[in-house]
Structures are given as structure tokens and as C-alpha cells.
Amino acid sequence: MNQVIEVMKQHRSIRKFEEKPVEENLIRTILEAAQHASTSNFVQAYSVINVVDTSKRAQIAELAGPQPWIEQCPLFLVFCADLKRHDKACGMCGMEMVKGYTEQFIIATVDAALVAQNTMLAAESLGLGGVYIGGIRNDPEKVCHLLDIPDLVYPVFGMCLGYPAEDPQLKPRLPLDIVLKVDRYTDATEQVQLSSYDQVCCDYYNQRECANRDDNWTQQMSRLMCREMRPHMRAFLESKGFPMK
Numbered sequence: 001m002n003q004v005i006e007v008m009k010q011h012r013s014i015r016k017f018e019e020k021p022v023e024e025n026l027i028r029t030i031l032e033a034a035q036h037a038s039t040s041n042f043v044q045a046y047s048v049i050n051v052v053d054t055s056k057r058a059q060i061a062e063l064a065g066p067q068p069w070i071e072q073c074p075l076f077l078v079f080c081a082d083l084k085r086h087d088k089a090c091g092m093c094g095m096e097m098v099k100g101y102t103e104q105f106i107i108a109t110v111d112a113a114l115v116a117q118n119t120m121l122a123a124e125s126l127g128l129g130g131v132y133i134g135g136i137r138n139d140p141e142k143v144c145h146l147l148d149i150p151d152l153v154y155p156v157f158g159m160c161l162g163y164p165a166e167d168p169q170l171k172p173r174l175p176l177d178i179v180l181k182v183d184r185y186t187d188a189t190e191q192v193q194l195s196s197y198d199q200v201c202c203d204y205y206n207q208r209e210c211a212n213r214d215d216n217w218t219q220q221m222s223r224l225m226c227r228e229m230r231p232h233m234r235a236f237l238e239s240k241g242f243p244m245k
């Protein structure tokens with residue numbers, strides 16, 4: 001294929017890192033490349049916080065799980081959806097921003113996700129590895145407090161990055177034929193396809209060296225989707241200026 005596709009197909013989350021720091025220049029190179037992600041209406045509605053302070057890292061690691069790799073990784077970034085800049089832009093033009101629309105929330109969240117995935121890919125292309133950290137949404141208010149995140153901005157997820165000190169197996173993805181549909185949404189054969197994907201995942205979980213277990217995809221999803229998921233998020237988002245009109 002080509003090198004980009006090879007790097008993309010080698011992605012696996014990395015949670016153990018060498019002690020080697022990621023140089024400042026490299027961080028800037030990665031993030032400047034990441035910023036070239038497409039962005040809805042050119043809004044660029046995100047901010048990225050590089051959390052260097054060890055005490056803040058330790059507190060985030062604790063509230064996110066605990067997830068010790070947040071403390072141990074050389075680089076920990078928090079990706080925020082950010083509409084504060086747009087409020088400022090409106091003010092600079094003598095206008096008043098109309099706030100609180102669900103669409104604005106979607107735009108800012110998608111923008112943060114696009115720049116984050118570009119960051120992951122740029123980092124991986126340079127020999128680094130990493131893992132997203134949705135666990136920061138366990139206590140988003142505390143994360144906002146620790147990082148001085150103001151209204152109209154919210155932390156979507158974190159990302160640990162660094163030089164890998166582990167080499168985990170690739171996690172098999174859903175077969176393309178399940179997710180790719182032509183002209184219309186169809187799922188008539190999905191149950192059969194999911195059963196064979198379950199077998200692929202079962203083999204993966206049985207064989208992998210780290211944390212090997214008996215599991216498959218539908219079982220994992222049924223555990224995940226049959227419980228409450230961070231029910232505080234709605235009130236939190238409303239309090240930060242995202243009331244979802």
C-alpha cells in the first residue's frame with residue numbers, strides 16, 4: 001500500500017512508555033500537522049492542553065480510573081471542544097454569539113475528535129504510540145477545575161503519548177462488510193456476521209499475551225450498553241454553556 005495506510009493499520013493503544021521525553025519541537029510538529037484536519041465551517045473549535053504538572057497528572061490519573069499511564073506517559077494532552085474563542089470573535093466584530101445549540105456542541109466535539117485523531121496518527125508516524133483517555137469524563141468538573149477550563153469549553157478526552165515500551169497485538173475490527181453499506185442502510189445479515197466476528201474477537205482475547213480472557217464483542221457491548229454511562233454528563237455540559245437547544 002503506502003506508508004500512511006501501513007501506519008494506520010498498525011494502530012493499537014499503547015499504555016506503557018519508555019522514560020524518554022517527547023521533545024518540545026516534536027510536540028509542535030505533531031500538533032501543527034494535526035491542526036490541518038478538516039474543520040466544520042473553518043471554526044477550529046478546539047483547544048489542546050498539555051498537562052505537564054505532575055500533581056495535576058496524578059489527580060487526573062486517579063479520577064480517570066485510576067489509569068496510571070496518565071502519570072507515567074511523557075506527554076498527556078487534553079482535547080477540549082472550545083466555543084469561547086468564537087464568542088470572543090463575535091465580540092470583536094461587535095456582535096453577540098447565539099449560544100447553546102446542540103449543533104454547535106456537535107461541531108465543536110467533532111472538531112476536537114478530528115484534531116485528536118490527526119494527532120494520534122502524526123505521533124504514530126513518528127514512532128510514538130498512545131491511548132485516548134475518555135476516563136477524564138468520570139469527573140469532568142474536577143478536570144475543569146484543575147485545568148482552569150472556562151465556560152463554553154469542555155474536556156472531551158485526554159491522550160497519553162510517548163515512545164512505546166510494549167508491543168500489543170492488533171485488535172481486530174468489525175469486518176468492513178458490516179459497516180459499509182451501499183445506497184441504503186441494511187442490516188439483514190448482521191447477526192450472522194456478528195457471530196463470526198465474535199469468534200474472531202474470542203480468539204484475539206484468548207490468545208493475546210496481556211490480560212487474556214474469555215470474551216467476545218457482543219458480550220463486551222452488552223456489558224457496556226446495559227448500564228448507565230456517565231449520567232452526570234448532561235448536567236455538566238449544561239453548566240459549561242452547552243444546554244443543547
Ligand SMILES: Cc1cc2nc3c(=O)[nH]c(=O)nc-3n(C[C@H](O)[C@H](O)[C@H](O)COP(=O)(O)O)c2cc1C
Pocket residue numbers: 011012013014015064067131132133134135136157170171
Ligand atoms: C474516545 C476514546 C476514549 C478512550 N478512553 C480510554 C480510556 O479512558 N482508557 C483506556 O485505557 N483506553 C481508552 N480508549 C482506548 C480504547 O479502549 C481502544 O482504542 C479500543 O479498545 C480499541 O483498541 P486499540 O486502540 O488498541 O485498537 C479510548 C478510545 C477512544 C477513541
